[in-house]
Amino acid sequence: MEPDFSSRRKPSIFRNWLTVAGLIVSSGGLFAFILLFAIDTFAHHGNPYLGLLAYVVAPGFMILGLLLAILGAWLHRRHLREMGAEEPGITIDLTRARDRKVLVGVIAAASFFLLLTAFGSYQTYSYSESVQFCGQACHVPMKPEFVAYQHTAHANIDCVECHVGHGAGAYVEAKLNGVHQLIGVITGNYERPIKTPIPNLRPAQDTCEQCHWPSRYVGQLDRTYQHYLADETNTAFAVRLSLNVGGGSSDHGPSGGIHWHMNLANKVEYIATDDKRQVIPWVRFTDTNGKVTEYRAKDFKENPAKYPIRKMDCIDCHNRPAHDFRAPNTSVDIAMASGKIDPSIPWVKSNVVAVLTAAYRTEPEALQKISDSLKARYSGNSKIDPVVEVAQGIYKRSFFPEMKTDWRAHPNNIGHKEWAGCFRCHDGNHKSSDARSISASNCNACHVILAQGNGPQLEQLNAKGHAFFHIDAINEEFSCNNCHTGAFPKE
Numbered sequence: 395m396e397p398d399f400s401s402r403r404k405p406s407i408f409r410n411w412l413t414v415a416g417l418i419v420s421s422g423g424l425f426a427f428i429l430l431f432a433i434d435t436f437a438h439h440g441n442p443y444l445g446l447l448a449y450v451v452a453p454g455f456m457i458l459g460l461l462l463a464i465l466g467a468w469l470h471r472r473h474l475r476e477m478g479a480e481e482p483g484i485t486i487d488l489t490r491a492r493d494r495k496v497l498v499g500v501i502a503a504a505s506f507f508l509l510l511t512a513f514g515s516y517q518t519y520s521y522s523e524s525v526q527f528c529g530q531a532c533h534v535p536m537k538p539e540f541v542a543y544q545h546t547a548h549a550n551i552d553c554v555e556c557h558v559g560h561g562a563g564a565y566v567e568a569k570l571n572g573v574h575q576l577i578g579v580i581t582g583n584y585e586r587p588i589k590t591p592i593p594n595l596r597p598a599q600d601t602c603e604q605c606h607w608p609s610r611y612v613g614q615l616d617r618t619y620q621h622y623l624a625d626e627t628n629t630a631f632a633v634r635l636s637l638n639v640g641g642g643s644s645d646h647g648p649s650g651g652i653h654w655h656m657n658l659a660n661k662v663e664y665i666a667t668d669d670k671r672q673v674i675p676w677v678r679f680t681d682t683n684g685k686v687t688e689y690r691a692k693d694f695k696e697n698p699a700k701y702p703i704r705k706m707d708c709i710d711c712h713n714r715p716a717h718d719f720r721a722p723n724t725s726v727d728i729a730m731a732s733g734k735i736d737p738s739i740p741w742v743k744s745n746v747v748a749v750l751t752a753a754y755r756t757e758p759e760a761l762q763k764i765s766d767s768l769k770a771r772y773s774g775n776s777k778i779d780p781v782v783e784v785a786q787g788i789y790k791r792s793f794f795p796e797m798k799t800d801w802r803a804h805p806n807n808i809g810h811k812e813w814a815g816c817f818r819c820h821d822g823n824h825k826s827s828d829a830r831s832i833s834a835s836n837c838n839a840c841h842v843i844l845a846q847g848n849g850p851q852l853e854q855l856n857a858k859g860h861a862f863f864h865i866d867a868i869n870e871e872f873s874c875n876n877c878h879t880g881a882f883p884k885e
Contacts, residue, residue, distance in 0.1 A: 420459025
């Protein structure tokens with residue numbers, strides 16, 4: 395027997411459990427958003443997970459609840475139609491006080507919801523562009539990059555300034571790529587370490603040159619690099635250099651020095667045969683008159699067209715401007731030079747580097763073994779406790795075993811000590827068709843050694859430059875990275 399709806403009040407399509415459940419979920423999401431927003435606004439310290447909950451998860455539940463409510467109303471309407479009930483209609487009679495109140499209420503609620511949506515959308519956009527979101531929301535894969543970023547000269551620059559770009563197109567592209575990354579984090583399917591260089595990173599013209607003026611003339615910079623040898627007395631050895639940075643535009647000073655490579659009137663192109671851009675067998679140079687010269691490594695016989703040809707820019711040398719993982723040798727030298735590690739402790743340089751570079755599976759294991767090992771080696775030495783603390787700090791800043799990341803994973807092309815850097819091209823082996831080579835022997839073109847050694851040796855300044863000597867022996871034909879690995883020299 396069919397139900398008789400004739401004597402009843404017209405049924406409402408919103409009177410069903412699914413719609414009620416949806417409204418409860420949406421109301422809970424709204425309450426959670428308001429509460430989390432208040433906490434996020436008045437908290438003294440930001441929290442990436444709080445922002446994630448406030449601007450992504452809570453609005454998601456609000457939207458899910460509304461969709462459930464609409465779905466429930468649609469299903470109930472279809473059910474009523476199948477049961478033969480009169481479909482509820484919407485009649486608005488503004489002459490009735492009740493209808494006017496309902497209309498005012500609906501308009502007020504809709505306005506509040508639109509205002510909240512606009513505010514929430516803006517907050518969500520701002521949060522998803524924040525450093526906290528980029529560096530901490532995906533904690534494990536991004537931890538190395540985030541920690542390294544906090545200890546560089548670009549620590550106050552937002553990640554998106556280099557990694558996203560301006561405009562709606564760049565934003566949408568970045569968020570679509572972010573969805574792919576999110577899936578990787580959820581499934582655990584991401585690269586360890588993160589692969590670099592990033593193939594789709596925007597060119598330096600769109601990133602570096604928004605703050606750094608490529609026409610600027612820098613000239614000479616005086617720098618002193620303090621090192622300590624891996625011997626019993628931790629012998630100090632400093633090198634004071636006059637770096638010929640020069641400039642890239644003759645309008646503001648002589649075009650030359652290191653920044654000759656960025657001469658705006660010239661064009662330098664190259665190909666790399668490896669993913670990390672460390673093997674560069676072919677270089678093409680176009681001068682101001684349009685003359686083109688190609689340089690090839692002796693053993694490179696292939697057609698350059700087989701490889702992508704890249705125009706040289708800032709990132710080819712300054713390739714770790716915001717995510718530099720210092721080599722342990724460098725970190726320990728800095729700690730000793732700044733007094734954090736006492737150089738009078740016998741063999742402290744070599745011992746600290748040794749415990750830093752040992753194989754560890756996790757960070758907690760590494761920190762514990764670093765402490766145990768150093769305390770065992772210097773049992774009874776009261777000076778070792780601060781050394782342990784400094785060594786653990788270096789490890790936490792530069793070593794990430796869970797992501798297989800340290801200085802070995804990401805070459806740094808500034809200079810030529812631990813990595814080939816300049817010598818990728820300036821090795822003397824790249825020849826042109828007329829037998830000219832990309833110079834490797836004229837070190838003074840880039841820097842002049844004003845003084846080197848320790849004690850009185852550092853007072854023997856020579857404006858024309860000293861010949862470099864390695865401890866005791868003068869050696870001008872060398873490639874530093876052939877021996878210096880960032881830890882101990884190769885045997």
